[in-house]
Amino acid sequence: MATAEVKEEQKVYVLLPRDFNKGKHILSWTLSHFPKDKTKIVATFITSPLSTNYSDALLNQWRERTNEILDEHVALCAIQKFKAEKLIHKNDDEVEGILELIDLMAVKNLVMGFPPNSKVAELVGEKANPSCKIWFIRNGNLLLTRHARLDLTEATTEEIEMELQRRKKLHVNEVEMELREIYMEEIEEIPKTENDKKDPLKREIEQLELVVVIFCKEKQI
Structure with a gap:
C-alpha cells in the first residue's frame, strides 16, 4: 500500500466528525497511508463555542464527551504506534473554523471527510491556504487530493x-x-x-x- 511522502516528522491534522464511527474511517485511512515513524497525528474537532444558556452540568457533560471521543481516536493512534495529540478549535462557522485553523497552526497536511453534497469540503478545497495539502476521504477511501502550491511571487x-x-x-x-x-x-x-x-x-x-x-x-x- 502506497504511503504519503513525508521527508521528516510532520504533523498531520485529521478533522473528525462528532460521530466516532464516521471519524474512525477517516483516521484509519490516515494511519494506513502515512509512515508512523515520521508522522504525528493531531485529532481535531471544529466546534461552535458553547452557549451560556445551557446549565453547567450539561456543558460539562458535552465537554467530557467531546474529550472522550478525541481520546478514543488518540488511543487508536497509539495502538498503531503513532504519536498523537488532540485539538479542539472553536468557531461558529465550520468552514471559517477550518480555514482559521490552517492559518493559525500553519497546517501543511490535512485529512478530512468529504460527504456527498458537502459544501464544507468543497469550500475548504477552494479557499484554504495554498501551502496546505488536503486529502479528502469518503467511506474510508481517498476521494481526491488538493496538492499544496507555492506562492510563485515569493518562491526562490x-x-x-x-x-x-x-x-x-x-x-x-x-x-x-x-x-x-x-x-x-x-x-x-x-x-x-x-x-x-x-x-x-x-x-x-x-x-x-x-x-x-x-x-x-x-x-x-
Missing part, C-alpha cells in the same frame, strides 16, 4: 525548479498556470513551430522552463 529559484520537477512527474500544471498568469506577455511572444503541433506537451514544458528563466532574471538570481 530552487523552490520553483523543485516544484517544476514534481509537477512534471504528477502531470499536474498548476505551477505552469500560475507562471503563465505572471508572465503572459512573454509567453505569447514565443513563436510556434511545426514540432509544437506534433508534441504539445513538450512545448508546454519548454514554456514553463522559459518562464522560470525569466523569473530568475527579474529576481536577479
Whole structure:
C-alpha cells in the first residue's frame, strides 16, 4: 500500500466528525497511508463555542464527551504506534473554523471527510491556504487530493525548479498556470513551430522552463 511522502516528522491534522464511527474511517485511512515513524497525528474537532444558556452540568457533560471521543481516536493512534495529540478549535462557522485553523497552526497536511453534497469540503478545497495539502476521504477511501502550491511571487529559484520537477512527474500544471498568469506577455511572444503541433506537451514544458528563466532574471538570481 502506497504511503504519503513525508521527508521528516510532520504533523498531520485529521478533522473528525462528532460521530466516532464516521471519524474512525477517516483516521484509519490516515494511519494506513502515512509512515508512523515520521508522522504525528493531531485529532481535531471544529466546534461552535458553547452557549451560556445551557446549565453547567450539561456543558460539562458535552465537554467530557467531546474529550472522550478525541481520546478514543488518540488511543487508536497509539495502538498503531503513532504519536498523537488532540485539538479542539472553536468557531461558529465550520468552514471559517477550518480555514482559521490552517492559518493559525500553519497546517501543511490535512485529512478530512468529504460527504456527498458537502459544501464544507468543497469550500475548504477552494479557499484554504495554498501551502496546505488536503486529502479528502469518503467511506474510508481517498476521494481526491488538493496538492499544496507555492506562492510563485515569493518562491526562490530552487523552490520553483523543485516544484517544476514534481509537477512534471504528477502531470499536474498548476505551477505552469500560475507562471503563465505572471508572465503572459512573454509567453505569447514565443513563436510556434511545426514540432509544437506534433508534441504539445513538450512545448508546454519548454514554456514553463522559459518562464522560470525569466523569473530568475527579474529576481536577479
